[in-house]
Amino acid sequence: MKRVLLVSNSEQSAASLSQLLRSEGYVKITTSFSAYSARDIAEQGDEEYDLICINAPLPDENGIELSREFAATTRSSVVIIVPQKNADEVNDLLTEHGVLVIAKPINRHLLHHYLQFTDCFRTRILRVERENQRLKNMVEDIKIIDRAKLLLVTCLNMSESQAHKYLEKQAMDLRTSKLSVAKQVISTYEN
Numbered sequence: 669m670k671r672v673l674l675v676s677n678s679e680q681s682a683a684s685l686s687q688l689l690r691s692e693g694y695v696k697i698t699t700s701f702s703a704y705s706a707r708d709i710a711e712q713g714d715e716e717y718d719l720i721c722i723n724a725p726l727p728d729e730n731g732i733e734l735s736r737e738f739a740a741t742t743r744s745s746v747v748i749i750v751p752q753k754n755a756d757e758v759n760d761l762l763t764e765h766g767v768l769v770i771a772k773p774i775n776r777h778l779l780h781h782y783l784q785f786t787d788c789f790r791t792r793i794l795r796v797e798r799e800n801q802r803l804k805n806m807v808e809d810i811k812i813i814d815r816a817k818l819l820l821v822t823c824l825n826m827s828e829s830q831a832h833k834y835l836e837k838q839a840m841d842l843r844t845s846k847l848s849v850a851k852q853v854i855s856t857y858e859n
Contacts, residue, residue: 671696671715673744675706675734676723685723685749688776692783694719702727703734710742717744719786724750724758732758735767743793745786749774809847816850819857 672694676682682699689697698717700706703726710720720738724731735748739762747768750758755771762769770782813835820831835853839846 669696670694670718671698672719672721673698673700673706673709673717674721674723675700675703675726675731677701677726681723685721688774688779689719689721692780703729703731706734707737710738717742718790719783720744720746722746722748724748732761735762736765739765739767743790743797745790747782747786812854813846813850816853819853823857 670693672689674682674685674689674697676685676699678701682701686697686699698709698713700709706720706722710717720735720742722731722735722738726734731748731750735746738744739746745768746766747770748758748762749770749772752771752773755769759769768782768786770779816835817828817831820826820834821828824831826834835846835849838849842849
């Protein structure tokens, strides 16, 4: 279920954009009518939005700073819709922040492609984020195993090679992971 936070300056424009977004598969649409309330919704909400769509200008700001904030602090795709006359200038300001700028009036066909692009981009970012987390976990596991090896070397006068073989053999004999054996070694010898 695709979720969107729609920030717009009027109920009429929010209704039109909501209809367009629903036709693109965005089922859950949360609407805000100011930058202040959008920030509040984003901070208070437990859910993550697939898309944050800002229809600028807003009553309390132009929407540029808000889009920068959301691009920096969320994993959501961020789109800002601006008047045609400002589109190039706003695009120059926001491209480096990863915000997609769409000019008004909105072309339905182009919007479809823009939203497909944001979905693809967000999917790739989430995949990279998952891989990054996996690698971080792997590094943490290696640190724990190395700490256990160091304890075996210092407490039992093993060589590094012997400590490594000991952890592997224990893991195989106990039918558990080397990490689990390393944690046991740490809890036994660290105090």
